[in-house]
Every structure is written in C-alpha cells, then in structure tokens.
Amino acid sequence: MTAAVVLGGGMAGLLAAGVLADHVDEVVVVEGDQYPEEPGARRGLPQGHHNHLFMKGGADALDELLPGTTDLLRAAGAQQRGLPHDILTRGPRDWFERNPTDTWLLLMSRAVLDHVVRGQALRNPKLTVRQHTKVVGLVGDARRVTGVRVEREGPAADAEASEETLPADIVVDATGRSARTPQWLEELGVPAVEEDKVDAGFAYASRWYRAPADTPEDFPGVMIQVQQGTGRPGRGVALLPNEGGKWIVTQFGSKGGEPPTDEKDFATYSGDWDHPVIARLLARATPLTGIRSYRGMHNRWRHYEKARLPEGFLVIGDAFAALNPTYGTGMTVSARSALVLRTELRRTGLTPDLGRRVHKGIAKIVAFAWQSSAGNDVLFPGAESTLPVRAEKFQTWFGARISQVAARNRTVSNTTFSVGTFIAPPTRMASLGYLWRILRGPRRPALTAEQAIAQFPGFGTLIEDPAAVPVSHPSDTGRTR
Ligand SMILES: Cc1cc2nc3c(=O)[nH]c(=O)nc-3n(C[C@H](O)[C@H](O)[C@H](O)COP(=O)(O)OP(=O)(O)OC[C@H]3O[C@@H](n4cnc5c(N)ncnc54)[C@H](O)[C@@H]3O)c2cc1C
Structure with a gap:
C-alpha cells in the first residue's frame, strides 16, 4: 500500500x-x-x-489534468476574452489596437x-x-x-x-x-x-459591482497595466466582467502609488492614466461589497x-x-x-x-x-531586491519598446501575448523576425484613449455623460504623483 x-x-x-x-x-x-x-x-x-484571471496556457493545463474543467467554468458563467482583442488594454506605454491573437483569458471569481x-x-x-x-x-x-x-x-x-x-x-x-x-x-x-x-511594495484594493442593466454580453472590460522605469510609482487597474453580471474592479499600485481604499476616492480614481474610463463605468454600476485591500x-x-x-x-x-x-x-x-x-x-x-x-x-x-x-518590479522606486540590478536602462528601454510595438503591430502582439500567457515558448520572442520588428520600432502613432475605446462597440452608452462623473487623480487624494 x-x-x-x-x-x-x-x-x-x-x-x-x-x-x-x-x-x-x-x-x-x-x-x-x-x-x-x-x-x-x-x-x-x-x-x-x-x-x-486564468491565462490560456494555465487553462489548457487545467483541462489536461482535469478534463472538461474550463467547459464547466464557462457553464458556471466564466467569461472568456481574447487578449487584447476583447479587452480594452493600455500597456505600460500605449493603448492597444484591437488585433486578434491566438490567446485569451478566462475571467471569473476565485x-x-x-x-x-x-x-x-x-x-x-x-x-x-x-x-x-x-x-x-x-x-x-x-x-x-x-x-x-x-x-x-x-x-x-x-x-x-x-x-x-x-x-x-x-x-x-x-x-x-x-x-x-x-x-x-x-x-x-x-x-x-x-x-x-523582490518587493516593490504593491497593494491591491478591490470591490465587486453589479454591472448596469444595459451592459451588452460582449462587454470588453478594461485593463490598464503598470508602467515601470519611469521613476514614478506604478499604478494600474482592471475592471473585468465575471459570472452573474458582476464586475470586479481591482486598483493596484507599487510603493508610493497605493490605490485608495475609501469609497469616494475609489469610485472616482483615475490613477495617472489619460482617460477616466473606469470612473465613468463605475458611475453607472452598483457596488455589491465594501472595498478590500491586500498587501504582501x-x-x-x-x-x-x-x-x-x-x-x-x-x-x-x-x-x-x-x-x-x-x-x-x-x-x-x-x-x-x-x-x-x-x-x-x-x-x-x-x-x-x-x-x-x-x-x-x-x-x-x-x-x-x-x-x-x-524582473519588472525591480524597476519601481523603492523596490527591495536580493537580485543585482543589471542593465536597468536597457531593460527599461526594451520593455517599453516591446509594449509600444505590440500595441500597434499584429504579429508582435500575437507573439508577445502568446508567450506571456504560456501558450508559446519564450524562444519565440528571440526569433529574428520578432527582434527586428522591436528594434525597428513602431510604424505609426499610438491610438489616443478615445480611438482605443471606439474600437469596442461593447462599451455602448456605458461611458457617455462625462459631465456627470467626478474624477480624482493621485495628487487629489494625497498619494504621491
Ligand atoms: C491578491 C491575489 C490575486 C491573485 N490573482 C491571481 C490571478 O489573477 N491569476 C493567477 O493565476 N494567480 C493569481 N494569484 C496567485 C494565486 O492565488 C496562486 O498562485 C495560486 O493560488 C497558487 O496556489 P497554491 O495552491 O500554491 O497556494 P494557495 O492557493 O494559497 O493554497 C495554499 C493552501 O494551503 C493551505 N495551508 C497553508 N498552510 C497550511 C498548513 N500549515 N496546514 C494545512 N493547510 C495549510 C491554505 O489554507 C490553502 O488552502 C493571486 C494571488 C493573490 C494574493
């Protein structure tokens, strides 16, 4: 035995x-x-x-280990969204064009x-x-x-x-x-x-909401990623559709950029990004819980x-x-x-x-x-690390360049997200074609926030009526900028 x-x-x-x-x-x-x-x-x-969120590479492994699990999750209301095709995404530098890729995320409550x-x-x-x-x-x-x-x-x-x-x-x-x-x-x-x-002092603040009744089935959600290597704290947010018509909103930030945890600031917070899309969506949604924070x-x-x-x-x-x-x-x-x-x-x-x-x-x-x-976290101000930081300037430049090119180029977007979600090996990002496109740099200007949002009819009327929505930035809420 x-x-x-x-x-x-x-x-x-x-x-x-x-x-x-x-x-x-x-x-x-x-x-x-x-x-x-x-x-x-x-x-x-x-x-x-x-x-x-469960990345496609993880979800595929889940199905190999316990066959049929992702179908059961979908049946329980989990939302599948192509990345970045079905999620309004702002990378560390620019808003992403809505290019199709081979990969997706599965979104549901834990x-x-x-x-x-x-x-x-x-x-x-x-x-x-x-x-x-x-x-x-x-x-x-x-x-x-x-x-x-x-x-x-x-x-x-x-x-x-x-x-x-x-x-x-x-x-x-x-x-x-x-x-x-x-x-x-x-x-x-x-x-x-x-x-x-490596500890960049990140903190989370999250709240559940009931989506507005007129939210379309293909509502895209929003992901705004943190920017490293700017000398300022990183700040980001994810507003993602979950099962049962609910949204989970998680604001996050590195040391000095911690998100607000009081209700008024949380709802109006617009970090250091250039569009109050989150505040406008939250103005239409109904809070279902208090705000929970997480550190460590x-x-x-x-x-x-x-x-x-x-x-x-x-x-x-x-x-x-x-x-x-x-x-x-x-x-x-x-x-x-x-x-x-x-x-x-x-x-x-x-x-x-x-x-x-x-x-x-x-x-x-x-x-x-x-x-x-x-590797990203060592680049935020105040990060404590046991790792030697080597070639910091190059790393910052290269990371930013990948993000800028991936935001506009369909091939680079597909490779970057496929590797990032574990469905393609990291060596794909070392191929000559990929590296050449990165070194050549972006071939057209980045989308403005309005142009990025307009790619998604799924936002419908949810973010109209800007006059009615107050917006706050870190400097308004006492956090460092
Ligand atoms: C705020 C937050 C958000 C996250 N979001 C994501 C995400 O979006 N996507 C993602 O892929 N990952 C995410 N993660 C990471 C994810 O939660 C973990 O990687 C994943 O749960 C790994 O699971 P684990 O089984 O190793 O640990 P856990 O899920 O932490 O499980 C450990 C288990 O061990 C039990 N346990 C601990 N000590 C003892 C003991 N002495 N005796 C008996 N039982 C014990 C605990 O009760 C627990 O059930 C997130 C993590 C955090 C903290």
Whole structure:
C-alpha cells in the first residue's frame, strides 16, 4: 500500500493530488481550512476577494489534468476574452489596437473557480481531504521524509488527541505563499535553501459591482497595466466582467502609488492614466461589497531546484515561487507545474530523484514568470531586491519598446501575448523576425484613449455623460504623483 500526502488543498495542492493518484494507492490532502459548501470565501484564501484571471496556457493545463474543467467554468458563467482583442488594454506605454491573437483569458471569481476545480478533483475516489487540519512539521531526517505531523483544529479537537502522524511514501508541499517549509526542513537538519525576493511594495484594493442593466454580453472590460522605469510609482487597474453580471474592479499600485481604499476616492480614481474610463463605468454600476485591500504581494523564489532535499519530498505552487499577482501568472504556473509532476511520474514513477527532476522542470516555468514579474518590479522606486540590478536602462528601454510595438503591430502582439500567457515558448520572442520588428520600432502613432475605446462597440452608452462623473487623480487624494 503506497500513500501520498499533499500539504495544502489550494489550486496547486489539488492539481498535484490528482496527478499523484495515478501512481499511489491513496492520496491524503491536509487542509487547514474548511471548504465552503457553495462557492464562497474562506480564511486560507484571502486573495479570493480580488480580481482573478486564468491565462490560456494555465487553462489548457487545467483541462489536461482535469478534463472538461474550463467547459464547466464557462457553464458556471466564466467569461472568456481574447487578449487584447476583447479587452480594452493600455500597456505600460500605449493603448492597444484591437488585433486578434491566438490567446485569451478566462475571467471569473476565485470562489467559482475553486468550487469547480475542487468538485472535479475530489471526484477521484483515491483522494481524501482532511479539512480543519494543520500541518505542523515533517517526519524523517535530512535524507528522507517519511511522513507529516498534523494537528486537528477547531472546537472539537482536544489538545492531546489532536496531534497525529501521517506516514507517506511521498509528501508534496503546496501550502502557498505563507509556507513554513524552510522551518520544517531545518528541523530535519536540511541546510537552508537559497531564496530570492523582490518587493516593490504593491497593494491591491478591490470591490465587486453589479454591472448596469444595459451592459451588452460582449462587454470588453478594461485593463490598464503598470508602467515601470519611469521613476514614478506604478499604478494600474482592471475592471473585468465575471459570472452573474458582476464586475470586479481591482486598483493596484507599487510603493508610493497605493490605490485608495475609501469609497469616494475609489469610485472616482483615475490613477495617472489619460482617460477616466473606469470612473465613468463605475458611475453607472452598483457596488455589491465594501472595498478590500491586500498587501504582501512580493515575489519570492525558494530555489529548491538547487537544493539537496530529502527523498520523498517536493514543493509546488506558491510555496516554491510566489509571484506578484499583478501579472496574473500564479495559478498558470501551478497548473503547468502539476503537468511537470505528471510527466516525471509517468517517466519513472516514484524514484528517489523524483523531487530533483520535478524541481528542475518547475524552475524552468518559474524562470519565465519570474522575469516578467520580479524582473519588472525591480524597476519601481523603492523596490527591495536580493537580485543585482543589471542593465536597468536597457531593460527599461526594451520593455517599453516591446509594449509600444505590440500595441500597434499584429504579429508582435500575437507573439508577445502568446508567450506571456504560456501558450508559446519564450524562444519565440528571440526569433529574428520578432527582434527586428522591436528594434525597428513602431510604424505609426499610438491610438489616443478615445480611438482605443471606439474600437469596442461593447462599451455602448456605458461611458457617455462625462459631465456627470467626478474624477480624482493621485495628487487629489494625497498619494504621491
Ligand atoms: C491578491 C491575489 C490575486 C491573485 N490573482 C491571481 C490571478 O489573477 N491569476 C493567477 O493565476 N494567480 C493569481 N494569484 C496567485 C494565486 O492565488 C496562486 O498562485 C495560486 O493560488 C497558487 O496556489 P497554491 O495552491 O500554491 O497556494 P494557495 O492557493 O494559497 O493554497 C495554499 C493552501 O494551503 C493551505 N495551508 C497553508 N498552510 C497550511 C498548513 N500549515 N496546514 C494545512 N493547510 C495549510 C491554505 O489554507 C490553502 O488552502 C493571486 C494571488 C493573490 C494574493
């Protein structure tokens, strides 16, 4: 009888558990929280109050791991939008032309996403979840992990009876951003694992709205991305359609550019972008919740791929690399990492070097996401970083140039977004044709905000009546400009 124990039943943990079930007799997922019966918030997933998007490369992986999941999500109301064809997008420099590409985003609340993924994963009869149960340590030594120490939580658990050891042939740690893996490994005598961290001090503020009754089905949503390398804090916003006629609005900013959290400023805020499109849309929408904020969005990569870890133990998801959510890559990296686990298990099964091989594969996926996340964040004022900042001027110039050309050129737009959403390999951005177009630069002027908006009949009359809508900028609300 072989057993796997997965620590944490979030996105990475459940996907890994489904993969492991094909190779062991039973899989136990240890989850500190109680899952809600219906789609809803839970304590262990505070990010659930904020905007979530699943990139096509992640959604494809989800369907490979749990077939039919994205169809179930669409049936539950998830909205698919081509990028940038179906979303009004302002990149770090310019407004995007509405070019078709091969890629898209799936938009829905985290509550619905998790409910559907959980339902799919837990249909597997080999899989059980111990809810309300907290992992407190590993069992074994620096050579091999043989189990996990857990503690039952909640009023029913009396202190003595609540501690237990779960034996395991393999332990997968998916305890997320707050993972205590380094301490657990230290207790087994494992030398400290190298860690990189980049913190640009990003903050989120989010609110749910009921869309106006006359919102068309193809309402595009709006994404305004942060600008790095300007010497000023980055500021951005996403207003995205979700299931059930709802909009989620998430304003975000790096250190010194934190978004407002009071109702009046939130509704009128127009950051440092050149059109009050968000304020006009919000003037027509009905708030459904208060404003929730989130901090602690640093990038942190624990280099397990370089470490000598005990056999029978591996790490996946945010516990391996937590990325600034502003770039929307975390769940896609988790899903693609679960595919790496599947490939390696299919190749050789539960071998002693499984962890090493899986960590190397995950590191390749993380490396690309890290570059677009931590690599950008080091360029914001006040960013704290363990990385040496090299060629900052070139990096800023090159990033801006890609964004300017992609905003106008259909081929460059397709390559940039396809690579960025993990459906094409990063080497596509190193092809001669791509690089030549970037170096040549934009061939026509950028769209004005009005021209960009006019590309989308889906806005209809929603953003007319500008006179009625007050607008505030960071300088009006006391934030630095
Ligand atoms: C504000 C915010 C917005 C985000 N938006 C996006 C987005 O738009 N797109 C995207 O792709 N990604 C996004 N992410 C990232 C995404 O949430 C994570 O990458 C993804 O959830 C990875 O999941 P995970 O399973 O590794 O960690 P989590 O989802 O955090 O799951 C960890 C699980 O472990 C449990 N746990 C923790 N410690 C213990 C313990 N000691 N014992 C037992 N259980 C434990 C927790 O309860 C939780 O269920 C966002 C993140 C944040 C913070």
